[in-house]
Amino acid sequence: MKKVYIETMGCQMNKSDTERMLGMLSHFGYEETKEPKQADLLMINTCSIRQLSEDKAFSAIGTWGKWKKDALAAGENLKNRTNIKIGFCGCVAQQKANEIFKRAPYVDFVLGTHKIYALPEIIKKINNDERVCECTETNATEDNLAKEYNIERVKGVNAWIPITEGCNNFCTYCIVPYTRGRERSRLPEIIIKEAQDALNAGFKEITLLGQNVDSYGKDLEDGTYRLAQLLKDLNKLEGKFRIRFVTSYPTDITDELIQTAVELDKVCEYFHIPMQSGSSAVLKAMNRRYDRETYAKIVEKVRKMVPDVTITSDFIAGFPGETEEQFTETLTAIDEFELDYSNVAAYSPREKTVAAKWVDKYIPEDIKDIRFQRLNDKVKENCLKSNLKYVGRDMEVLVESFYEHKGKMINSGKTRNFKTVHIPCEKDLTGEFVNVKISGAKTWYLKGEII
Numbered sequence: 001m002k003k004v005y006i007e008t009m010g011c012q013m014n015k016s017d018t019e020r021m022l023g024m025l026s027h028f029g030y031e032e033t034k035e036p037k038q039a040d041l042l043m044i045n046t047c048s049i050r051q052l053s054e055d056k057a058f059s060a061i062g063t064w065g066k067w068k069k070d071a072l073a074a075g076e077n078l079k080n081r082t083n084i085k086i087g088f089c090g091c092v093a094q095q096k097a098n099e100i101f102k103r104a105p106y107v108d109f110v111l112g113t114h115k116i117y118a119l120p121e122i123i124k125k126i127n128n129d130e131r132v133c134e135c136t137e138t139n140a141t142e143d144n145l146a147k148e149y150n151i152e153r154v155k156g157v158n159a160w161i162p163i164t165e166g167c168n169n170f171c172t173y174c175i176v177p178y179t180r181g182r183e184r185s186r187l188p189e190i191i192i193k194e195a196q197d198a199l200n201a202g203f204k205e206i207t208l209l210g211q212n213v214d215s216y217g218k219d220l221e222d223g224t225y226r227l228a229q230l231l232k233d234l235n236k237l238e239g240k241f242r243i244r245f246v247t248s249y250p251t252d253i254t255d256e257l258i259q260t261a262v263e264l265d266k267v268c269e270y271f272h273i274p275m276q277s278g279s280s281a282v283l284k285a286m287n288r289r290y291d292r293e294t295y296a297k298i299v300e301k302v303r304k305m306v307p308d309v310t311i312t313s314d315f316i317a318g319f320p321g322e323t324e325e326q327f328t329e330t331l332t333a334i335d336e337f338e339l340d341y342s343n344v345a346a347y348s349p350r351e352k353t354v355a356a357k358w359v360d361k362y363i364p365e366d367i368k369d370i371r372f373q374r375l376n377d378k379v380k381e382n383c384l385k386s387n388l389k390y391v392g393r394d395m396e397v398l399v400e401s402f403y404e405h406k407g408k409m410i411n412s413g414k415t416r417n418f419k420t421v422h423i424p425c426e427k428d429l430t431g432e433f434v435n436v437k438i439s440g441a442k443t444w445y446l447k448g449e450i451i
Ligand code: SF4
Pocket: 167, 168, 169, 170, 171, 174, 175, 176, 177, 211, 212, 249
């Protein structure tokens, strides 16, 4: 068998795409290697959310290009490696398309996020020494062709299943609508089959993925089969397992969805609701469809309806034009809404987006860095505060990993409400549900004793 190495950057959606690509390649005689130097086919699945990530991708393929050149020069001595192929995939590919060939002439194919199901055709072509760029946009029907392929899932506890692709929101800082295209929902029967296959393979948790997971189904034929219904159907699958869904756009969270999540035993008490800024003026500039007060009401409602819920968020520091006062509103929002954890990022201008054009409003790098640090400190403070609430409680943990730390063996896993718990125990309990008493809290995790 030939060997393929895929380097995956960025979000969970990219990781899921990589699993799909590995599944397709397995039908064409490729097996995965974790060692790039062993690979006949080298692929990078890129992320374009930040410039740094894009730069890293070009640096990685620069090294591969050199290997390819050396392999070609060495000819017979390297028999199987005289024909190394290189693929550039993911969000940067979707955005830059043919430009990649100019910048990296040793690349054999460029594959955008819309066309991953064209991979088998592309492999045939590059093996005939053609160079291929496949970055055209697709429609939902084509996306749903996914059902023809198995998924080569990395063995684990949690299976990530995309239910929507793309986004229609066009937040002024975000590249996703340009790289992932307009919102498209996958068919429920395909999603349910994929979930059943994952459960049959031993996975214990299903996470439904989408840029706006709660607008699932709006574009499907009858328009009435929405996320709440999908959760109900998945909840009917047999066996003990958990269901999560990310990411929620604040104003798309309906009362029906919250109520359904409360009623279904397998759906966990966890909502990821990105706020992005605590200032209504900045939210408006970001083209987010809510203000601070609206976000507050949504969070209040979720907390009221879902006992013990964990609510996490995302924030950007140093958005163009953000004043010190507006930045402070973000810090106070984290406190006021008792956000349990937040991902934070310093603003990074992305080509094509509206905000990238506001060069005169860019925040100087040093100020942006300081705000980013202050935001991180605030997140840490609140994370510890949130964790301390659970000390003394009995909780169920799904163990995800087993490792040695300072001479002790630790099982690490998640509670239903997405708290990480470290459990000292000599036995590997990966994939098992265990009941623990929470004996302590640190910033990023809880300590638990098996009961
Ligand atoms: S909702 Fe906004 S931030 Fe999220 S993917 Fe869509 S455009 Fe990007």
